[in-house]
Amino acid sequence: MTQWSLSTLLSELHDEIQQGLERSRKAFGHPGTKGDASEGVWLGLLNKYLPERYKAAKAHVVDSNGMFSDQIDVVVFDRQYSPFIFHYQDQTIIPAESVYACFEAKQAINAHEVEYAMEKVASVRRLHRTSLPIPHAGGVFPAKPLIPIYGGILTFESDWKPGMGEPLERLLESGTDDNQLNIGCVAAHGYFMRDSDSGNYAILAGRKPATAFLFRLIAQLQFSGTVPMIDVQAYARWLMPTEATGLA
Numbered sequence: 001m002t003q004w005s006l007s008t009l010l011s012e013l014h015d016e017i018q019q020g021l022e023r024s025r026k027a028f029g030h031p032g033t034k035g036d037a038s039e040g041v042w043l044g045l046l047n048k049y050l051p052e053r054y055k056a057a058k059a060h061v062v063d064s065n066g067m068f069s070d071q072i073d074v075v076v077f078d079r080q081y082s083p084f085i086f087h088y089q090d091q092t093i094i095p096a097e098s099v100y101a102c103f104e105a106k107q108a109i110n111a112h113e114v115e116y117a118m119e120k121v122a123s124v125r126r127l128h129r130t131s132l133p134i135p136h137a138g139g140v141f142p143a144k145p146l147i148p149i150y151g152g153i154l155t156f157e158s159d160w161k162p163g164m165g166e167p168l169e170r171l172l173e174s175g176t177d178d179n180q181l182n183i184g185c186v187a188a189h190g191y192f193m194r195d196s197d198s199g200n201y202a203i204l205a206g207r208k209p210a211t212a213f214l215f216r217l218i219a220q221l222q223f224s225g226t227v228p229m230i231d232v233q234a235y236a237r238w239l240m241p242t243e244a245t246g247l248a
Contacts, residue, residue: 017045017210018187022156039073039105042154046076049214053080054100054221059092061099063127064234068093070123074103074154076217078227084235096127097230100221101150101183109186110159114171118179121151125178131228144228148196150220152184163189164203172201183220185213193220 039058046056056076061069077098079085086093102124104117134141160167163186172181172192185191190205191213204212 011208011211013049013208013211013214017041018156038107038154038156042074042103042105045210045214046074046217050076050218050221053078055079057092057094059094061094061096061102061124061127062086063096064130064231064237065128066238067127069096069102069127070120072102072120072124073105075099075124076101076103076150076221081227081229083230083232095230095235096124096129097131098227099124099149100147100224100227101152101217103152103154103184105154107155108157108159109153109155109163109168109184111167111171113155114153114168114181117151117153117184118175118181121149121181122179125149125151129228130231130234132231134229144226146228147224148182150182150217150224151179152181154185154187156187158186158189162205164192164205168192169201169203183213183217185209191216 043056043058046054050056054076055078056074058071058073059075059077060071061075075092075094077085077094077100082095082098084095085098102121104113104120106113106117129146131143131146133143158164158168172194175181180194182196183191183193187210190203190209192201192203193216194201
């Protein structure tokens with residue numbers, strides 16, 4: 001009888017990710033092509049293993065005031081309850097209310113890339129988000145509080161030695177409410193996460209970090225619950241003539 005091994009399955013999952021990132025680093029000479037390939041590896045991981053209610057895409061995020069984020073390498077968003085996702089000239093545009101997490105995907109982590117990722121995350125968190133009361137059979141639930149948007153960075157290697165030491169921790173702790181990175185992975189070295197209660201970071205080096213990161217992200221998303229009920233009419237007002245935008 002064939003003997004199954006959970007540890008082998010989980011190890012192979014990490015190896016699949018690490019080898020894909022390593023191939024993209026070695027095989028492509030152009031930095032942009034390398035970047036696209038590494039983004040594809042992380043997007044493939046998330047779309048394959050996250051529950052079906054979530055989807056990951058390279059995208060811009062927009063709010064009902066017409067403000068846009070920077071382009072984000074990896075946006076994890078709700079696909080079950082989001083009423084619309086825009087696709088325009090090969091670009092994906094996601095309403096701010098639908099976003100759970102956003103990540104920058106790079107070849108290697110260093111001070112510049114961490115600061116860059118923080119700027120990208122801030123461009124999403126600054127957007128306006130609506131939340132409507134939720135009707136149900138017995139009446140109406142109050143509007144759901146806005147969920148936190150997780151931000152992070154995903155890389156294969158590190159330019160630091162050791163790969164995830166004091167320079168990384170110092171940079172992470174310099175974050176503010178807008179640009180704080182909550183979770184990230186350096187596939188060749190480990191992953192990090194921020195405790196939302198204490199504000200302290202745990203930097204976990206060692207075996208199979210891509211798998212450990214994936215499980216941690218899923219756990220964080222479980223605690224997020226469901227995105228708020230989006231005010232579709234707040235977006236629809238952009239369809240009205242200027243003189244009519246004050247109408248109910």
